Amino acid sequence: MGMRNAICMVSGGVDSVTTAYYVKKEVSPPKLELIFCNYGQRTAEYERFCIERVAELLGAKLRTIDLQWLGQISTSLLTKQVPLPETRIEDLWDPEKARQRILKWWDPCRNAILLLVGLAHAESYYISSGERYDVYIGIRRETPVPMKDNTPAFIEEMNRLAEQATHHGGYRILAPLIQLDKDRVVSLGEKLGVPWKYTYSCYAGAGWREAQGERLPVHCGTCSNCRRRFLAFKEAGVQDPSIYLAPPG
Known part of the structure; x- marks a missing residue:
């Protein structure tokens, strides 16, 4: 069958950028394309900023897809310009609050x-x-309660669908980080040379700030994703270069 090229679906977050670096450096496909989807998420401009720089560093083609219709029908706070609830660190591990x-x-x-x-x-x-x-x-399983579309079972189902939804079949949908906790993703990304300042995890979006010689996006520091990001870097023993509006820890 020969070497296969790779498409990486990317959001600009720690997991997706680490996946892109893993594919580039460990899989080494002849061609690598990154696809970023704008579904009306409130942080799209920050994510796009990061992905543009990651694509340049990886020498990968970048394609942006307009899915704003999805944001229009979504009830998610990710697509609404409203204040987001603050998540306490101790609440991250409470199964009921996670649900x-x-x-x-x-x-x-x-x-x-x-x-x-x-x-x-x-x-x-x-x-x-x-x-x-x-x-x-x-994608990968978040603790303590995973979303259904972040699980190995979901990837298995999508591969079955790919066989039925395409004319020739033989396509593969892969999630190499699916079994890793976030601190292990950070450890892997550090080994692969991921430029962490070009990753964005915040759900809220907190503006821009001049830092490290350039204009970089700011994390709010209080949403659940900022808390998880902060803890993952801390547990991995890797310096977190993120700019936080409020201390996350």
């Missing part, structure tokens, strides 16, 4: 849609040029 948080951040069918976008591009390339592409995504 209560899920719907606040849930966009309808988002990860399935993202993977189908990647799969559609992979099929188009194969039909037009005979080149095979695998589709990668940086």
Whole structure:
């Protein structure tokens, strides 16, 4: 079958950028394409900023897909310009509070849609040029309660769908970080040389600040994702270069 090219679905976060670096350096596909989807998320400009720089550093093609219709039908706070609830660090590990948080951040069918976008591009390339592409995504199981579309079972189902949804079949949807805790993702990313200042995790979006010789996006420091990011770097023993509006720890 020969070497397969790679499409990485990227959001600009720690997990997706580490996945892109893993694919580039460990898988070493002949061609690497990053796909960023704008679904109306409130932090799209910060994410896009990071991904543009990551694509340049990796020498990868970057494609942006407009999915703003998804944000228009979503009830997720990620797509609404409203104040976000603060999450205490101790609440991150409370299963009941985690269940209560899920719907606040849930966009309808988002990860399935993202993977189908990647799969559609992979099929188009194969039909037009005979080149095979695998589709990668940086999802992983969050503790203590995983979202259903962040699990190995979800990836298995998407691979089954890929066989039925494409003419030729033979496409692969891969999530290499799916079994890793976030601190292990940070450790892996550090080993791979991920430029952490070009990753963005915040749910809120907190503006820009001049730092490290350039204009960089700011994390709020109080949303659940900022807390998880802060703890992951701390537990991995890796310096976190993020700019936080409020201390996350």
